[in-house]
Amino acid sequence: MKMSNRLIILLILGVLLFLMGYRGYNWSLDHYEYMTIGQVTGDIANDREAKIAALKCMSCHTYTQRDGFFLQFAEKDYTSPYNLAVSSDNRRLFVTGQESNALYIVDLASDRIISKIPVGDYPHSVAVSRDGQKAYVTNQWSNSVSVVDVDNGTAGKTIKTGGGPAGLVLDHDEEFLYVANTYTSDISVIDLNQGVESKRLRAGNYPTGINISPDGRQVLAVSQRSVLVEYRDPPKTEITVIDAGTRRVRQRIHFEEAHIMEKVDFSPSGDLAFTTLVRPKNLVPAVQVESGWMMTFALGVISLETGSMYQLPLDEPNMFYADPFDVRITPDGKQAFISHSGGDYISVLDIDKVREVIQQIDEGLILNAENDLMLSEAYITKRIPTGSNPKGMVMSPDGNRLYIAERLTDRIGVLNTQTLELERMITMSSADQQALLRRGQQLFNNSGRTFQNQYSCYSCHPNDHEDGLTYDMDFYPGEDLSNVQTLRELAGTSPFKWNGNNVSIYMQCGMRFSTFVTRTEAFSPEDLNALVGYITSQIQHPPNLYRGPGEELTEAQRRGKELFERTRTNDGRMIAEIDQCITCHPPPHFTDRLKHDVGTATDRDNHTEFLTPHLNNIYESAPYLHDGRANTLEELWTIYNDDDLHGVANDMTKDQLNDLIEYLLSIGSAEYYK
Amino acid sequence: MKTNIQKFALRILILAAAIIALLFFSSGFVINIFDDGDSSTTETGLAEEITATVELENDSVESDENASQPMPIYGNWQVFTTEDGLPSNKVNTVKIDEGRILVGTDRGLAVLENNQWTIYTPEDGLAHRNVLSIDVDEDSGDVWIGTMDGLNRWSAGVFERFDQFNSGLANNVVYEVSADGRYTWIATTAGANRYDTYTNQWKIFNEETSPMHEPWCYGITSAENKAYIAAWGGGVLEYNNDTGTFRVYRDPDGHFNLTLFPDDGLIHDITTGVAFDNGTLWVSTYFGLGRYNGQRWWGYLDHDTGLTSTFINAVKAKNSVAYLATDYGLNTFDGTTWVTYNTIDGSKNGETIITNGENEEKLITDSAISHRFIWNMDVQDDVIWVATSYGLTRGVVVGYVDETIL
């Protein structure tokens, strides 16, 4: 073949490649624009450089695939230290590795991990016996407590608890162990001599932290979620006060307009209890972020003598310290330390000043203290920056050192409580903390990407889930209210938002998110890739409480499934396909990913069609409906379905409705229905 | 003409034999199949839940049910009415909860503690002002309150409300509630419930899901991992919590308001209450009292025993003594001895009648119960609280029945 023919072919190929390339390039730009920016006004859409820089097919089509091929190469063996305990001789530090399902024991003289003891799934907290022989670890996703023999480093026994055990505390005689069960909202009282749960007490909604008063007479359990209140009433979150003598609930006190309490500690004299609080403004129209219009954070203080309760702000007028997690008091009762897991800070408080402020509040000299952004200046003495996501802390018995678990850098910070300087870091793993998906996890939990650091994704989606509140986000106040949805296992359930406008999580967290939610600079393309990758591929559901993996349906669940898939009413009438539950809620995600009018819009909604939500582990997501009006699943059909627009149910008897609910409770992760 | 008569007589004879055979046959037959038409074993696949057949051995062995302790006699009656702080004199139920008395009236819940009455109404979170039933869970101390419009769990001062709209509660009219650690058993007008406090799940027992002839449940109690449901017109259902299966106790005489053969089974199907104590199941009905020791039944009517009236609203049992709330006085019975407490028309005094077989002793007492129509009662140690249709009465043990009296 002559030179010229080869040249001609080369030329044609070149032109073809160029055209395809050009054509392909343009298509990919449009595809990218559709998937990330969508139909937004001109001035946002034409940010072409950002688009080109962000164009990484790999990030969309690899890391964000829930079970994508490349995921297997992503870094996996993170420790994610979550909560701590220290032996009474101050020689050993006990660390729960939330993502490595192990309890670590660190020798504090050499900062070396001397044993790594496998325990159940998702270990949350650890309590150590006074003699240091036994450690008790709550396995939040195995609904059990592991009893660890410290010396030979084995987790011999496990004790069954309620669903989602989190905080735990030993009573003073070390005969009873109190465990806060987050998912079943109760407290297991375990008789350690029998090695079995002796009784269960009703707690607040999603209890997490639990602690015993210095005199050993009362156990306080704090909860994450507001109790279910009347529609559009302020949230109020319960602290359950248990009498350690009768081992019964003596009192239920509530912090108003506050929620997400994670830990509780006491002043050594036992007159004050301290907890961390988030103060959401979900009833206030989200017209701005400035001046704490979306979220503020506070220290909850309870006077155990008078029963008075105070909420002391931790923020400042132009700076917010998001997601306070743990609070620890020095043995001399002079200082309190709070870990801000969203702001990556430790706040140091002067407790004498706190007492002065409380007195002024009592005397009416300070009004509306809980909303006063200037007040924190009175009692905050220092802000100490930390690594990513500081969570559980523990004070050395002598009070000189504070150990801080940095969950998303796999490190334990050691703070000198006199100099208030971070002395040293104990590294818990050699895993790459800058790997893409880990960065995505760090971004998810960090408030740095919101105006004035006011909140992180965690603030409304604690534990990658939801906070049970309904926010007023739309343009016109009081209209199109939106009930926060879970972020667990979203892959394959796009589009998103109740109006189904966001085609992908890219779009959900991209330009529009920064414009209407965080109100500051949008995520950079790399960060957006990391965040979307984390949300799509890493967040899982805890095991379903009502039907374990591989378990058969119970009788009631089976009858409920028949009702869910029925095509005829009780009296034989045909049910139109569009009205059959299975039509809009087909497995595996139990959503057809389309919008429907199911008669749930109110006169304050500007559209009547809503995106079908996925029903995986729906039991975790009360309240229900797009605006959170239904407090329980039953209400969807007993109160909000008069015209049978949300499935034909009005012919059902009460026991049939109960069976349907039993089946809905049993719907677990999508993987069981593939 | 004669042959016609003989034929006619023969026919009568055959008919009589058939009736007798039928009657005899039915008492030993599987109760739930013998029914008047709409048998409860409907086709909805419930067969597998009904297994036990009721074998009524009529052995005459007198099991030794005479309790070891002597029968207590109550007195020194102290009456509480609206003058003393009750919100209403119509007192439906009463529960002794350690240091306090919980009183259910038709105008709210009244709590007596340290001689101080505190009234709770719907404004405080009570589901409805008309409180029908109260029970306290031993483990957690949580108080369960059944009202005319929903169920409350009252725990450490906070009222939580369950109703047929926001939960699996069968119906909002809650006649009886029995808290038993993990499970709370609830009797409503449209069936009974088992609520699992650990998992927030509801089980409903009604005519669709159980051999319950009528869903109208007046009474419920639980003991030794079984629940007993008094279904109005449907006798008593015994539900085994482990196996999930039922036993049904019905009146063998069906709807004949007379007892052809004494002690042949449950005295009547229109049951109003159940109590289980020391292996004995007591059943109150509007037509007499039933007692069952696991092997055999006894039925008691007012004309031939110390029962003061066959119209019994409720029954409780403690230390082998049954306490009966009748429309004509308060009755106690330990299997042999009856004690009846009643008012005397036109007088401040009360009367206490002790009956044992043929012997009867009538005592006039200075104090009297507040009214003879009794709705319910509760007993603890040597104190009894009696809910009547006019006022609440407190009594204490003033003596015991011994041979000398009878």
Add this chain to the structure above:
Amino acid sequence: MYKKGTVIFILIFAAVYIGMSLLNRSLPDEHIIMTRVSADSESGLMGTGMEKLELQNAQIVSFDPKKPESSLKILTKNFASAMSPELSLDNRQLVFSGKKDIDDNWQIWMMNLNNLRATQITDNGRDCFDPVFLPDDGIAFSCTWQDERLGNGSTLYTANADGSDLNAVTFHLHTDHSSTMLHDGRILSVSQKVYPETDISNLLALRPDGTKSGLFYDIPDGYQIISKARETIENKIFFVAKNQQNGLSTAVLQFSYNNPYNSKRTVYSSGGGQIHSLYPMNDGNLLISYRENVSDTHGIYMLNQQGESEPVHIDGSYHFFEPVIIEEKPFIPRKLPSALTDARNFGIMVFVETPQALAETGSFEGHKIQVMGVNGIMDEFPVLQDGSFYIRVDEKTPMRIQRVNQDDEVVKGPTSWLWLMNGERRGFTGWDERQLNSPANRVPEAINHPYVEISVLDSPVLVIQNDEHALSEAGYENE
């Protein structure tokens, strides 16, 4: 044959690459750029705001502090006057206010620091001054306005680096000037109310799209701010203020961004001397323009945090002031997104009362909210039980709001001038303009009712119109 060709190709490519980067070199690091006027020209020197427009024959010069005498270079040779230099975030561009001929208006110019070529950015019939770079490489600056009745003031504008997409972003009757960028992406300006007249200047913060404009810092009593306020990497904000009683005594004041009102600190009080302007450096020291006494000329000094100063460059025949230094920017201000849309020519505002105000006032029976425009009360409506209100107002309408009781006595407010951009939504908690309270988490009663649509009286058009080039009176009807 193949190898040699490639080697040559690489060599050429490297040469071009190095050449280009050399060319691209901006002024070397550590160079200071500042404004200079001859010793005898006092007018406009110590004034702020619009007085500086009287500066004549000012020049922008640069020099190397290590060799101050030899390295002084005049950057704005062919300008009749030039002042207020500000560096771009990459230190490659310099924006300043200048006039080619003596009777021109001040306009904004952009100078490429490599070839020192300046291009004119604004071209309108007003004086434009105090430019600053925005994080999205646009610029913000002030332009004057005049009105017989209302007085003279200046409005903030933003534009692209080439002067296109000119947008006014403040719409109150103020003099807004001396703008800098806050770390959080907002513009920080000195702002003084012109009508009704006051002599108090405060620090105003607003988003570059003109939304959420509000009081950022109340200058402490007894002081008058006379310089730009600049934020450092530790979120400290420094500015120069003169003593109101004794105008000659000045001081460097500092407050913290996080908590402006709890953190005032005087870094340095000049006693007799006069500080003109300042620039915080990365090492924590401050470059200040200062003179010991009135007869001296302003020189450039380095002031440390303890208040000790040492001279950097003094020249008896020139005043040196408005110094900026070429060093790596301590932070890149956030690029704030804008939710504004042309689809809506109005904004909405939600006001909620603070719990303590509710406690003090008890009931608002008979109270009314009055929304006042430039020419009087535009609208009024009754106050709801919880004191909240929810209004819709045409875009860019200057308004002041107050509450009157049953006897029409003003009990709260009037606020300073507010406005809402096209599609803006904003909220207020109580009447304290420092907005130091977060709202209580309750549904404001006002949003359970439709918004109150404020009927707007037309007010004088003070901002630059698109077609306005020649110097012309602002078009408006007086009464």
